[in-house]
Amino acid sequence: MKKTLFALILLLITAGSFYYYQQYVYRPKPLKVRELDRQIQQENEKLIASQIIANELKQVTKLIEGNLAQSARDSLAEDASLPFMNQVTDIMRDHNISVISIEPGRRRNFADYIATPYTLEVETSYKSLVDFLNDVEKSNRLVTVDRLELNSTVKRVQLLAKAKKFDQRPMAITMSTLTLIKHK
Numbered sequence: 001m002k003k004t005l006f007a008l009i010l011l012l013i014t015a016g017s018f019y020y021y022q023q024y025v026y027r028p029k030p031l032k033v034r035e036l037d038r039q040i041q042q043e044n045e046k047l048i049a050s051q052i053i054a055n056e057l058k059q060v061t062k063l064i065e066g067n068l069a070q071s072a073r074d075s076l077a078e079d080a081s082l083p084f085m086n087q088v089t090d091i092m093r094d095h096n097i098s099v100i101s102i103e104p105g106r107r108r109n110f111a112d113y114i115a116t117p118y119t120l121e122v123e124t125s126y127k128s129l130v131d132f133l134n135d136v137e138k139s140n141r142l143v144t145v146d147r148l149e150l151n152s153t154v155k156r157v158q159l160l161a162k163a164k165k166f167d168q169r170p171m172a173i174t175m176s177t178l179t180l181i182k183h184k
Contacts (some may be wrong), residue, residue: 064180066140081116084141084177088120091135098123098168108176115176117146125167142178149173 085102092099105117124132136143149172 063140063142081177085118087139088136091132092122095124095128095132097128097132113181114179116179117174117176120173120175121170122173123168123170125169129171136175143175144178145173145175147174
């Protein structure tokens with residue numbers, strides 16, 4: 001009987017000490033670890049965001065440097081840039097866009113930049129057009145799309161349908177390259 005009572009008291013003391021350890025000693029440590037993990041995760045997110053911003057700033061700096069002319073007479077600010085037109089035709093060829101004509105316009109001088117317009121007449125699908133515009137946007141030149149005209153007359157669509165070009169539409173795109181002028 002004494003042994004049973006002693007074992008029961010020993011069991012109660014062990015259970016009580018285990019309960020005390022779980023409630024007052026062990027419990028705060030995982031909470032603190034979870035809080036520190038959350039703080040580390042927030043700091044890592046901030047680090048990743050700053051790395052992305054730094055990378056984009058490098059790309060923006062590279063883009064600006066590639067489009068910065070020393071003066072309005074610089075070769076980068078020419079009326080019709082043959083390398084740009086070659087680049088655009090290569091991108092069109094990659095997206096199976098039929099080129100009808102490419103016509104450079106007269107450059108327009110502004111205070112901080114020069115805009116050189118190009119009018120492209122093409123036959124393409126909407127998907128190819130979007131892919132083309134995405135690739136032009138990713139090029140090493142600053143480019144704006146000034147105007148986009150869809151020329152879908154009934155006769156024109158019927159002619160394309162007879163040629164089995166169901167998704168092709170005649171379009172006119174006016175885009176401008178922008179050349180930044182360095183001020184002294």
